[in-house]
Amino acid sequence: MNFDDTPEEAAFRATARAWLDAHAPKELEAELKMSGFGGMTLKSVDPMAASKAWQAKKKAAGWACLHWPKDYGGRGATPIERVIWGQEEGVFGVLSGTFTIGHGMCGPTLMAWATEEQKRELLPPMASGEHIWCQLFSEPAGGSDLAGLRTRAEKATDGSGDWIINGQKIWTSGAQHSDYGILITRTDSDVPKHKGLTMFFLSMKSPGVEIRPIKQANGQSGFNEVYFTDVRIPDAQRLGAVGNGWQVSLTTLMNERLSIGSGMPTGFPELFDYCMNLQTEDGPAIDDRSVRSRLATYAVRASGLKYTGMRAISALSRGETPGPENSIGKLVAGASMQELAMFALDLQGQAGVVSDPAQAEAGARFQAMLMRSPATRVEGGTDEILRNIIAERVLGLPGDIRVDKDVAFKDIPTRGRG
């Protein structure tokens, strides 16, 4: 049992570190380290320009999309090399946030379902950051129940073979910056919901695409609504067969779960530091027994996540697929962050309400954490969906009874009351 690199891993790490030492944008390091809950907070430079510049530099030197094949702009690296790169890139990886959905989900979906010609055309500029991609899946009527989506794709009546899209997507991260998107639609309402879906990719500049930012509960706007009004997509941009969209979407969503070892933040190190420094009438807050008990609870969760990640990385290092234990990450981290934020504010007493970073404790980071954390428990699989996944795929318990399974989509009820 050890945390040591194999000789091959050590050599790869040294190569990565040497390149990063020579090329990383060190002038942004301090600012990137301050990036907290709710996204990147670069002020000295334009965040998008800085992100694209760093991505292009990595691509030119063969350090972009490590897990992709070389032919498509990647490095053909092993999973463990990808993890090592992430460890070495460290805080500079924050600059890649803009590209995560493209590189992690859209790219692999194209690799599995697009034509060779499309892959050679679309993937290299995605790898270099020249093109940003988004994923158009969730809808107002289809969140956890993704297959309940209602955006329609119908064959154009002009005989061109094109598809005409009408409907609405929601929670689309980065749509406002995106050049392309992958889009799942309903092409048949007369069959059960999973069977009538079809996947496309499209230019986000297509006529009839309208993007509106969503003002979130915490006041920020990281997500969008995307409206489609008679948007025309050539049939050549279909991914997979008509009616096969559910299978194609699974390729995308499986890749969503492959980001291993990235370590979901829990906020524990920040809370521990805060409790060390917070002075009460009886001394530092950390001397209070009730504070210590709470801190210990969060400490063992943060540690458990860290070492669960180490176990997954070890499996990768052996060339194996990590076990199901990795599925607990977001479930534990999301809930912890929310509880921990509420606890930090409680320690601040009435002053805990203050959210002005200039006046609030700890630069208002716990207030920001409080206001962002509800989203963590919903996005990318709600806590409840994640528990279902653990129960069904890990523990082998029965799936939910699906009352809409054999019902034509058009006959599924849409309102609970009248």
Add this chain to the structure above:
Amino acid sequence: MNFDFSDEQKQLRDEARRFLTDRCSPAAVRAILEGPEPFDRGLWKGLAEMGFLGAAIPEEYGGVGLGHLELCVIAEELGRVVAPVPMASSIYLAAEFLMAAGTEEQKSRWLPKLASGETIGCFAWSEGVGRVTPKSIRTAVNGGTISGTKAPVADGDVAGLAIVAARSGTGTGENAISLYLVDLIGAGVSVEAIDTIDPTRSQSRIVFDGAPAELLGLAGEGWAIASQVMDRAAVLVAFEQVGGSDRALEMGRDYALDRMAFGRQIGSFQAVKHMLADMYVAATLARSNAYYGAWALSTGSSELPVAAATARVSATDAFQHCAKNNIQVHGGMGFTWAFDCHLYYRRANALALGLGSKSTWEDLLIDRLRQRNDAPAAA
């Protein structure tokens, strides 16, 4: 990186599991729960013959000389079957105390007997309600004899050797405490068994009245030695707790698959599924933290104090959580004597206290994290 057990260690686990499936069935555990025997003597003999008792004891002292990772593997399997044997007292504590602080002569005298199971060791520490502190220890040694009352002492009723924390000096500080070896078969010792929440494991009250006591380690260093050895034992017990958590989760899962209500498997109701998923989460966190403890224990890392407290708190949480919710999944059947759920509930709650309560270890964890933060960054 290989933050996992080796193939050989996994083979040992398989071997231990086969052995214990055969020799430590629920019926065997119930025989101790319901019968007059304080522990399973046949199983204890078998564990010695398999080399499991001596796994981490060097060959020169009659052990097998494998190591602590191997002992962790064995501990997990013992925890899975809630084995009714004095493993923690005799091996995780007594043998570790001797290896940590014993003279050559003391080690040669006692370790082979512990490895063979011929003698059972125990650690006499607590003297009553509340946390054990230097101040709480009133048992004292004067002129080579020991007097005072220790309770509860795990396995004191079946042990031949006690390692006793006692007052050797004045004052209330840690350096007033020393450790002593006391022959429990000799004069000046009276032992009585105590009823506890987990009758599959023995507890006792020991009254020392002028019994001969032999210093273990340096005078005044008893508290420091005990802290180190308790950390080592905490990792090993964490593996027992992890094994118990996994088994309790499996029992709940199996019952949820089997039991029908409202025309369907109860495991198809989200309320039940989510409860089982949360048990899995707790058990997984505890396992990963226990691995961290095992790594620190086996490499002699300076992180052992943090790792041990982390493993201890996490494993205590997990086993209590899994054991109580295993009963909940079983419904009324889970509260019957006939179902095995209460064996795990009893053991989970007894292990939660055995090396000091969870809140004690939470305090230790925070102190140690703080010391680590305050320490100058390693070069």
